[in-house]
Every structure is written in C-alpha cells, then in structure tokens.
Amino acid sequence: EDKRVAGRLLAHLALTKPLVSLHAHNERAGAETVCARLAAGEAVAYVSDAGTPAVSDPGARLVAAAAAAGHRIVPIPGPSSALAALAAAGDAQGSGFRFAGFLPAKGAERRAAIEALAAEAGTVVLFEAPHRLAELVDALAAGQPGRRVTLARELTKQFETVHTAAAVALPAWLAADANRQRGEFVLVLHALPRAAPAAGGLPEKAERTLALLLRALPLKQAVTLAAEISGAPRNALYAHALAHRAPAA
Template sequence: MLTSTGTLFIVATPIGNLQDMTPRALEVLADVGLIAAEDTRHSGRLLQHFGISTPTTACHDHNERDKSARLVERMLAGEDMALISDAGTPLISDPGYHLVRAAREAGVRVCPVPGPCALVAALSAAGLPSDRFAFEGFLPAKASGRRQRLQALASEPRTWMLYEAPHRLLECLEDMLDILGPDRQVVLARELTKTFETIRGAPVAELVEWVRADSDQQRGECVLVVEAMPPRDENEGLDPEAERILDLLLEELPVKQAAALAAKITGEKKNRLYQIALGKTAS
C-alpha cells in the first residue's frame, strides 16, 4: 500500500507583537507531527503562549545538513512538518535552506505560510523606492570585510537593505558615512512591532549623530534601509578612478578600444567614455 508523502510547511512567526501570528499559522503548527525550530527553547515559549503542544526538534546552522536527511525520511513516510525560525519568515538570514532543498529534491511538497518579515516591514515604512530593492542580510562582522561590502554597495542603483547587530550598529553607520558620503538617506528601523519600535530616516551624517547620542538606539533588532546611488549627471566629470583607468588605456590603445575596455572595467557608459576620450585626444 502506497503512503502519500507529508508536507513541509514554512511558517512565519511574529517578529515582536504576538498579535501578528496568523490563524493559519496557528492551525498548521497545531496539526503537524513535528516542528523544526531554530531554537527549541525560544520557540517553546511562543508555542506555550498559544497552547500548542506539538513536539519540536532543533534545526539550526550547526546541525541542519546532518539532520535534513532524517527529517525528509519522516516526511516521505507521510508525516507533516513545520519549519520555524526564532522570529519572522524562515530562511531570511536564518537556517532552513538545506532542509527545504533536500525536501524539494526528494519530492516532498513545500508549502509557505506567509507572515511577518522584518525586512519587508522596514521597507514598507521607509519611504524609499520599493519597486526594486536588494537585500544583503548581515554584513561581515570584521571592519575590513564590512567596509569592503559597503564599497561594493555604494553604487547600487536600487534601494538596499541589511540587518545589523545592535553592538555593531554605530560602527556600521560610521562606515556608511565614510564610504557613502554625508547626504545618503538611510532609514533605521529598530525593534519593529515591539514596545520601543523606532523608524528614523535621515541623511547618514545626521543619523550617525543621533544614534551616537542615544545609547537606547543601539539595542534590539535593527534593519537599515539605504537610498540607491543617485543618478549621475552626465555633465559631471568622471569618477577620478575611472578617469585614471581611461588615461592609462589611452596611452596604449586607440580611442574606441580604450573607451570600450574602460567601460567594462569601471561600469561607466561606453558612449560617455568615448566622448571624453575624444576630447582628451583632441586637446
């Protein structure tokens, strides 16, 4: 006799306010045979609050790869399971990717149960363009790695977002000030849906001073939403590094080839570089 496979439900849970728990999420968590949780002690308090007695098992960064196969076997035998993180939507800078992939590859149905997500909540309230955006998760903890990533993001043409630990928030903002300049708009969304929720947008120089002056803003869960790089005025001069590269190439190559290669290296528009190069060679 064939046994139908179970389903893996990806269940979003509140990021703070428990009233954001959806009726569907409660029903699924009560009905499944097992809940895979990032931290069973943390999630245990949530489940107890809602009177849910479903057994839980730990599924986190350190054991997910090894545990996924055993959990998938149980679902293939017909058991329904739910995956939850400590807060919000699983897999968004949280564990779960390996389990979901293993389940899908084995033919297990994976069913999302949508709900709270800190990055979406922050973006919706930031007042920055949201038709296209990039999410960077957490930046590297070490200053050198963090600054390197910020350098790469400085020219991002979309609104971009990241999570930051409270004890690194001020350092991160100071690096943004140094790399992005004082006028880039940044929104700090802190402790979303909780008692001390704060959403503050300002030029990064102003935001740095505000956070530095109020230690309370360096606590809790933080999302940073950052304005895209403003479109460049075509009448402005080249970025100094792009101009240096173009000058070096013009010493060795014809104008057309130098402009094309400089465009590949710098990301500048080829036609613009070609016109500037013509001006340089004509002078």
C-alpha cells in the first residue's frame, strides 16, 4: 500500500525486494500489473499500512482480479481491531455481528447510515475517524439513548482505552478528556435485548420496523427487509402486514 511502510518491515527482516505502491487511487490499474507479474511466475505479497487488506483497506480489487485469473490467494491472518473490540465489549445479548466498516464521511449518505443503525437489532461493529467521533456519538445518544455502546480506542497500543456505557452517557465521557478523542476508534453497538412478543405475536421492535418500511416499500420487499433487520420470522411479518394493511380506496 505504501512503499515506506513496507520498506521498514523488510528492513527489520533484513530482506531486499522490489516494491510497487498499490493503494485506493491506483488499485484497478495496479492489479493488472500485479496479475501480469503473477502470470510470469513471480510470487507477490500485498502489505497494507495498518489494517487487514480488503477489510476497510485496499486490496479487494487486487484479490478479485488475481482470483479471476486463476492465481492462488493465501491470506496471512493478523490482529483484528474489530474482533478485539468485540471481545472486550462483553455483548452478552449478541449472537454474531455485522461489520459496518467506516460510515460515509458526510452528507445525506452519512445521515442515512447513522439512522439505519437504529434499525439494527443485532451487534454492529464499525470504525470511525477521530474528527467525526463526537458527531457520531451525539447522534447515537439522541437516536438510541439506552443502547449500550463500547468505544475502543488505540487497541493494542500504549494508550488503549475500552469504555462501555449507554449511548446517552458517551458524549459527556468523551468531552471530559480531550485525549479520549485522539487515535483510532472501533465502536461496538451491543445487540438490543430481545423484546417480548406484542399481543399480535411479534416483538414490538419488529412491528415498528415493518411499519416504517411499509411506508416506502412494496409489501414483499418490506417484509423481507424487516425479517433481516429484526430477526422475526418472515411468515409472521407477512401475516401481520396483511392483517394490518390499509383497505384499498
């Protein structure tokens, strides 16, 4: 990804190898170059700067191109900040998780992504840049005040911090110490407690999710999405939608 970073690693290992920079801005063209070298019989290693290649880091296009050309892909596992944060969160409600990576940086896309988090009943793991952290925490506190959130900062480094609290308490905690907004961040949105079924047999959260989706989507699509978001049975959601559908004019 960056020849300077990879160069330091090679120097530490006393290795001398030709280096080519392949990053987010040249990955498509760079992948063609790498595939040509693979076709010529060379072995190529891709080294990211800090994260795991192709996981919120460049590398996915390169891997896809190499695999399509019939070359063997050999992953080398390393530390994962997402899994480390999940392990430190102690999310007893969760069973599995969704990795959201980085949210869009600004504009309507970002607002929509933050609003969508409120509809996620399961565990969500995401990354955030330090200059956008306070805004995200404020939005979570306003939209999901009671949801437990783990904020993990500088994992595996000297100033590692892991703090878990209700979303409503996070803005004050962040503001109490400017150092808490420095570094690299992973947030874990804990899974919501399983709601008791409402009188109609569906959890109240599932009913609300379905009602919101039905305002904008056709019935089948709304039911499918509501099932994915809430975990409620699709047939129960479909029956509920039919039973509560407004009569035709």
